[in-house]
Amino acid sequence: MSTDTAEKEIAIKESEALLSKRRKKLMTDPLVDDNPITIQVLGICSALAVTTQMQPTLVMALSVIFVMVMANLSISLLRNKIPTRVRIIVQLAVVASLVTLVNEVLQAFAYDMYKELSVFVGLIITNCIVMGRLEAFALGNKPYDSVLDGFGSALGYSWIILTVAFFRELWGSGSLFGIPIFDGISSLFGSDFQLATNGLMVSPVGAFIILGLLIWVQRTKTGYVEH
Template sequence: MSAETLEKAIEKKPAEALFSKRRKKLVTDPLIDENPITIQVLGICSALAVTTQMKPTLVMAISVIFVVAMSNFVISLMRNTIPSRVRIIVQLAVVATLVTLVSELLKAFAYDMYKELSVFVGLIITNCIVMGRLEAFALGNKPYDSVLDGLGSALGYSWIILAVAFFRELWGSGAVFGIPVFEYVSSIFGPDFKLATNGLMVSPVGAFIILGLIIWVQRTKTGYVEH
């Protein structure tokens, strides 16, 4: 497996810089070139569900970053002790515990967000990005690298859902982070001028359209083709 050879290569030169080129790539690759949503098309379900407004999307993004990075870290720490026959259920147990922690914290400190997101925070467990990174990376790599890898994938997920949420909230509700942008813009052009919002953007269909456009633009620029 390529992951194993990678690890051997690291062992030869133990004093690798904390932010060496290879490690930077772990974080930056999933942002564009290996983006979990636009290239791997993972985690679509929550990308559609939570992105009507920026604020819950941001909370969701932070939760996913926490869960992916932490589960990568924990699984990577245990990678040599996990029995391979039950590794999936072990991963699931760790991820589920972390997700429950996030959910409980939200319930205690941000109850309004909890009400809005509770179902979707719970569904982070089934977000393919999490288990995907555990299987593909954390099981074969050292903890620090795994955290970086998790951060990269989660950030790649985050910026896409934030971008989708930005357009959906702007066009659907005429606001950004709850600030009524459309009202301000309309007032510049006089009392009779009113920017219309589009109800389609508020429904999940809007997310499909925005996401499709983002994928289209990105693949046109990078020349990526499915194989």
């Protein structure tokens, strides 16, 4: 896939629309048809770990979007300067710096979030999606396209983890963004009525189940089969 796009790029004219069909495809492909989590099955570790609640998941999603867009941009800008023999370590250095930056900012402005996400922000470095896009796309494409590609992939990752978090927090803790939903519903039906929460959803097992169901539904719809 990477080599295709790299070769096609040469043929494209200078005056391409800011959001041409091809560029839109860069962004929308990873959302469903080529989703990093459900199709490529990358970045599972963090998808399982941070998704017990919506709020930390949202922060995680935003962090990944920032890191991916900035990493794709910088690697793409440097793509003709980066020595091929050390390119992996250069990518790693750039990604690690960006992640450290995110971590520092969180520590300063959202200390509770910083404590809650703890090690998982640092683990964005090892998120295969980030390095995968750098290696497969940013190294061979122009900066603007790379930004779109990074944004699309990160968005594909984000909506999946947010969906998982939605169900896990709703069923596991009976709330969304910390706002109790189940209690509200229960009180509508009188004091005897109680919606039960499922402890399984809070544990990583719950994430596996939700993610599995999500992949199932999606693959049934798109007809994707692994070869």
